[in-house]
Every structure is written in structure tokens, then in C-alpha cells.
Amino acid sequence: MGVPVPVDVVAFDPVLEAGTKSTLFACPEVCLTGAGEAARVVVMTVDQVGRPELDVLRTVRDAPSRPDVVLVAGELAPDGALHAIAAGARGLLRRREADVTRLSRAVLAASRGDCTLPPDLLDRLLERSGAGGRAGGGSDEGTDPWAAAGLSDRERSVLRLVADGHETNEIAKQLCYSPRTVTSVVHDITQRFRLRNRAHAVAYAMRVGLL
Known part of the structure; x- marks a missing residue:
């Protein structure tokens, strides 16, 4: 096993943030970053993909470390997926499907510069x-x-x-x-x-x- 991928979590809801971090804790291939540490991948958890969420996604992507973003959304329609990809998301997952296996796969793919989408x-x-x-x-x-x-x-x-x-x-x-x-x-x-x-x-x- 190589060096774990440093990952940060961004969420509008503290409950969603806690749930996402709990899932990531079970992924041995990744490690959660601490205060002041740069993340290679940011997992952004939202209810839907709208203008506020896309604005935050772009802001995350524009950070000095230029992290890749995996977007986990409660609702994910084709139009929202297109807008998220255009805004810089590397991976897209529905929240109900973001178990340890799928989330870790999406994060690792993003760290390699690859893109993932629900089939x-x-x-x-x-x-x-x-x-x-x-x-x-x-x-x-x-x-x-x-x-x-x-x-x-x-x-x-x-x-x-x-x-x-x-x-x-x-x-x-x-x-x-x-x-x-x-x-x-x-x-x-x-x-x-x-x-x-x-x-x-x-x-x-x-x-x-x-x-």
C-alpha cells in the first residue's frame, strides 16, 4: 500500500460532514487532513447541485493547492452532473451510494486525475x-x-x-x-x-x- 491520499471534507451541513468523515475513516488508502494541511482531494457533500454549491466547488478548486473534488450529492440529475464537471468536479456520487468502497474508489481516481460517475x-x-x-x-x-x-x-x-x-x-x-x-x-x-x-x-x- 502506498502513501495515503490526504483528503479534506467540505459540507454545508455539519451532520453530513461528520457522516462523510466517518466513512473516510474506514478507507485505509486515504487520510483526513488537519488544520493548515493541504488536501490532495476534497470530498464535498451537498443536498443538491445548485448555484451556491457550484460556487463553493469553484472556490475549493481555486485554492492554492488546487485539490481535486469529489462531489457527493443527495440529488444528482444529468444537468447538475454536467454543471459540476464543468465547474471542476473529478468525481460524482449520490449520497445513498457513497459507501466505503465507492467513495474510496472515487477519491483515489480523482487523485490520479481520473473521473468517476454513477453508471x-x-x-x-x-x-x-x-x-x-x-x-x-x-x-x-x-x-x-x-x-x-x-x-x-x-x-x-x-x-x-x-x-x-x-x-x-x-x-x-x-x-x-x-x-x-x-x-x-x-x-x-x-x-x-x-x-x-x-x-x-x-x-x-x-x-x-x-x-
Whole structure:
């Protein structure tokens, strides 16, 4: 096991803050920061994703240490997810699903620069984009946004698993590819759209309506 990831918690409600910290205490891969210590990841716990919550998210991201943010929300709709990603969130979880396993996975993924989303939320965003409801603008009815963007079924499958926080070896096992193939697919996507990394690829796909 490596060095634990330093994590801080931000919440509007002290009860939510205490509950989130209690869950994180059970994650051996992370450690809660003390006063004056810089966090690598901040877990932000909210009831909903609205303008006040997004403003706080941006403020957290703009801190000198530039921590990555995992947003845990009581309610998480597709529009809220898009706004949160655009504001800088690396990971999104519903509060009822934020158990030790899922929360630690999201925090560790964020510390690596990766992005995580609930699988069913990805499906809803995919259904909406497939029906022409692109986040970045309108599209002709019946047009597949993935095809229009030049992304193959294989690239789509890999990107969805990246968004769910899976590592390269896990993606390779699930899709019956070699790890080298998965790495190559992600590299091709980032190069084609001039993206910085895996998290940027997921955020870009969401912003233009692909996820």
C-alpha cells in the first residue's frame, strides 16, 4: 500500500460532514487532513447541485493547492452532473451510494486525475444525447453523436468505463482487450480531440453531449 491520499471534507451541513468523515475513516488508502494541511482531494457533500454549491466547488478548486473534488450529492440529475464537471468536479456520487468502497474508489481516481460517475447516470446522459439532446447544442434528430464525433463503439465502451473510475487492467478484462489496446484507445481519443488526459476526455465528452 502506498502513501495515503490526504483528503479534506467540505459540507454545508455539519451532520453530513461528520457522516462523510466517518466513512473516510474506514478507507485505509486515504487520510483526513488537519488544520493548515493541504488536501490532495476534497470530498464535498451537498443536498443538491445548485448555484451556491457550484460556487463553493469553484472556490475549493481555486485554492492554492488546487485539490481535486469529489462531489457527493443527495440529488444528482444529468444537468447538475454536467454543471459540476464543468465547474471542476473529478468525481460524482449520490449520497445513498457513497459507501466505503465507492467513495474510496472515487477519491483515489480523482487523485490520479481520473473521473468517476454513477453508471446509471452515464446511461441517462447517453440516452439523452442519442435522442439529440446535446449539451453543447442541438443536433439533427436520429443523428448518433458518437458517430458524428468519429468515435467507434470500442472507443465509446472504453470511455464509459474510464468515466466509471476503472483502471486500465480492469477495462481490459471487462472488454476482453489487452491493456495495451486500452491504453492505445485512450491515447487516440485524447490526441484526436487535443485533450490533456483521461479526466479531460470524460469531461469533454459530457460537455458536447457524448456522455
